[in-house]
Amino acid sequence: MTTIVYDHKNRQIAVDSRATNGGVIVSDQDQKWFYIESELWFMCGAVCDKQLLINSFKDGDSTYDLKQIPDANAFLVRDGEVFMRGVTESGESWTQELSSSRCLGSGGNFALAAMDFGKSAKDAIEYAKTRDCYTGGKVHVFNLDSMTFECP
Helix, strand or coil, X not given: CCEEEEECCCCXXXXXXXXXXXXXXXXXXXXXXXXXXXXXXXXXXXHHHHHHHHHHHHCCCXXXXXXXXXXXXXXXXXXXXXXXXXXXXXXXXXXXECCCCEEEECCXXXXXXXXXXXXXXXXXXXXXXXXXXXXXXXXXXXXXXXXXXXXX
């Protein structure tokens, strides 16, 4: 899966780069963000469902057939603001503007606990990497104030 951290106080989003399939590490160099028009999406969940999640917001139809509910969630950056997006079990698309730190993915609970103890977004993912086998690789950090990724 993955771990994505939104640090509200420091206005950063951090994401790991591990990709897995069936419990096997496929790559530790995966890119889990992409631009669509003027939006930046940070995605976690089933790779095959990520486009379905995006389409649930782009098509203007907020309800999907239960057979097509995406197993994916995302942080979305638009105009410097951060939103969380997903689809409910009943197939309804939802968007929530974030006013506090949040974490997504299989290592999200570990990362959130690390942030509770004062860790940065990057360090929270580094900690999640020690506990969650689906979180790994390089950690990328996006700064919302400059709208750029930190150089390694």
